[in-house]
């Protein structure tokens with residue numbers, strides 16, 4: 083490939099009359115900067131401290147820019163892909179975000195929303211100072227206020243509620259979660275049952291269906307090793323963890339894996355499928371059960387797996403007490419149970435042809451333990467009884483024996499790391515019925531979207547309500563009921579919106595508190611994106627640059643724009659102020675694990691966690707780094723490449739005991 | 744499931760959805776609306792501050808199959824009134840072959856708004872709207888202006904070429920709590936008609952008294968705790984922020 087681009091006519095002309103500087107392509111005088119020869123997509127880490135590129139906005143002038151490259155993690159969807167931030171060494175400005183090739187899930191590839199992080203941090207309308215409402219709530223009048231005032235006022239209100247045992251009146255309602263476990267720690271330190279979420283407008287259906295099988299409320303399909311993949315949704319372009327998953331699905335497809343997709347739209351995903359099944363919404367379970375029937379009738383099931391892992395004897399005993407208990411009778415009765423789900427019935431309900439149902443069912447049966455499936459939101463979140471869709475989908479994995487296997491679907495917690503935190507607080511002594519009301523004992527999880535109706539019915543009130551990256555007025559159904567609840571100060575005493583940017587819910591807050599974007603705060607991330615197990619770091623990029631330059635930084639807001647804080651430091655500081663003399667026992671959980679009696683810093687918090695990640699201290703030592711410095715430098719660490727077949731591992735006495743207790 | 748009063752669902756089974764064809768009168772313009780699909784280029788409600796993303800995706804028309812459009816006499820870009828259980832929204836139709844006949848769909852993310860009194864923000868993606876409470880619980884949102892090119896510290900503000908701003912559909916949806924999973928069942932049964940005189944793209948109306956009634960109707964289908972031993976919830980189910988054990992039991 084030639085490294086000398088040819089000049090166009092216009093460029094030649096412009097060069098000739100001196101309109102633009104001499105481009106010098108033709109005689110090869112433009113200096114190749116980064117070792118031409120092997121094309122490389124990513125700067126190698128040994129050059130991250132001083133990476134040189136031409137200034138892209140004035141490229142023809144050949145101005146060299148020196149960058150320091152700092153890894154962090156994207157926050158624009160749940161995948162948490164690895165980003166590399168390019169910080170101009172001269173101006174200290176973040177110039178762009180690209181993928182981090184050392185991130186085990188995203189492997190350097192990111193979607194359009196990753197690089198757009200630069201838009202968000204440079205957004206001309208972003209909130210730079212804490213704001214307090216003036217006049218009536220929702221009236222649109224605001225004044226600037228200091229962080230000190232904010233922290234003292236909120237802390238005093240929370241302190242009062244806790245002292246009066248109104249712990250259930252404190253709620254933290256989160257949209258896009260993040261800082262894995264940190265918030266649970268804060269809420270339990272306060273002794274409140276105050277976690278509310280977005281789960282029940284998102285994945286409650288799928289979670290319930292999966293959990294009913296084995297207690298694992300989500301599954302991690304090992305797409306990379308699958309022989310047949312069934313996706314209920316436009317998973318390639320917009321599913322949960324779609325970017326890390328899509329890479330692996332397409333790799334699989336390129337090596338011959340067949341794909342079936344149920345989707346009402348000819349989405350990007352459906353267009354890449356071998357079988358597009360445009361099921362009428364909500365009829366997916368009928369189709370899946372017809373497939374189960376075919377697998378049963380044609381003997382394509384995995385007998386050894388079923389014998390071992392299904393409580394078939396218990397079912398026969400309960401539902402068919404007169405039948406002799408044997409595996410053969412189990413199969414017989416199961417066939418009877420599903421006899422009505424013929425492919426013709428599936429066609430009548432869903433519109434998918436009988437032939438397609440049979441065809442896909444057989445391929446699933448033949449793929450056996452290498453059958454991967456996914457349904458996360460989509461059909462399970464659209465329909466009454468949608469949880470049965472996920473349950474029926476997993477039925478196919480059970481019949482084919484493809485749970486926990488290479489190329490099958492794995493329980494998500496196998497591939498997700500739970501960090502060990504310093505001094506965990508005990509469970510709270512409260513049950514908040516605004517979140518977990520009696521009517522929904524099986525819900526996964528908080529009945530978040532009914533909150534305005536619960537308040538309207540007088541089931542309770544909220545004294546302090548935090549919304550964080552959460553915009554129910556806009557995202558949730560029935561937003562006007564949210565507006566009615568939020569504008570009523572009798573129902574919601576104080577509303578603090580933690581958000582980097584204005585939104586429809588923040589308009590109805592008392593305090594709007596600007597928090598950092600992806601590259602302006604700390605966090606840890608570990609998700610079930612593939613058969614491995616990894617942990618990644620989200621770090622405030624300019625704080626890390628300051629550290630590399632030898633500048634002492636105590637708080638992240640020192641390097642953030644305006645007076646933008648990060649959540650971790652906000653919660654530590656707020657907790658400290660709720661318990662000024664330590665009498666509530668809250669301070670105990672925010673004491674440094676390294677400096678007895680002193681307030682914990684975020685550096686210490688992450689240092690503590692990273693020192694306990696299996697394999698990380700050793701990997702760091704090889705680089706001559708501490709575990710924390712390793713994560714600051716590389717941004718991610720893979721602790722295991724493949725976690726498979728754990729169900730077939732024989733436990734020691736000790737492990738068995740621990741799993742029971 | 745037997746322990747928790749749902750013996751009929753003890754095995755994997757098929758439950759007819761609330762938008763099953765049994766309850767849809769298509770000759771009256773009724774459809775199931777799938778309002779959930781995501782665009783790969785937008786974040787749920789957090790991309791209004793990302794100019795590159797707003798430039799790529801800035802419309803959320805109603806997807807409809809050609810055969811349905813022909814049957815009902817709708818053309819591309821016709822303005823429709825989409826009637827939900829609790830109100831309506833006004834949207835443009837996009838007639839396409841890439842859609843299952845008999846179903847309509849509308850992506851979320853788009854239809855962000857700000858009122859004249861609100862701080863200027865998310866100018867890449869927000870309509871200016873007025874919100875009127877016509878009488879108690881009856882809410883009308885009117886679009887005053889779509890997205891506008893404007894002056895500002897980012898010179899790209901003056902280069903905004905898109906005007907649409909879309910429609911905020913979720914606000915016209917009633918809550919549908921599934922009695923078992925607690926999931927909000929997103930799909931909506933809607934009735935389509937041509938927009939009325941005076942309807943503008945993005946306008947909408949909601950009656951919250953009606954939405955409260957729909958909430959009550961769905962709530963009535965639940966089968967409350969206690970389960971066995973007075974439990975609020977199966978002990979083996981996950982629960983964020985698990986409280987102390989004794990709180991799992993109803994006294």
Ligand code: SF4
Nearest residue numbers: 156159162163196325
């Ligand atoms: S897929 Fe990755 S890059 Fe794209 S928004 Fe999600 S986390 Fe960011």
